[in-house]
């Protein structure tokens with residue numbers, strides 16, 4: 495599924511929470527602006543030799559959009575996938591580089607998955 499095909503499922507109202515309500519509003523009312531912001535971030539990113547697309551910062555960049563601050567990688571993944579992310583949903587890096595926003599290096603997961611990733615990342619010294 496992607497943003498152009500976003501629609502509310504029959505479970506939508508029963509599953510709502512603050513985070514999902516935020517993303518619902520973004521997808522239904524501000525999708526063009528959200529896509530434009532993702533596009534800006536991807537253009538701004540530097541393509542490295544290892545394939546990662548990084549924003550020049552020591553710590554992962556945050557994006558302010560419609561009253562909420564998200565990590566840039568989280569924003570890119572969630573908007574491009576039209577994912578109604580909840581607090582439990584995390585965005586993981588297959589490349590273990592948290593400054594990377596390359597869409598195909600980002601996958602969804604749980605907090606437990608993320609913990610495992612963090613252990614591997616530290617083990618790899620990244």
Ligand SMILES: [Zn+2]
Nearest residue numbers: 546589594599
């Ligand atoms: Zn990467």
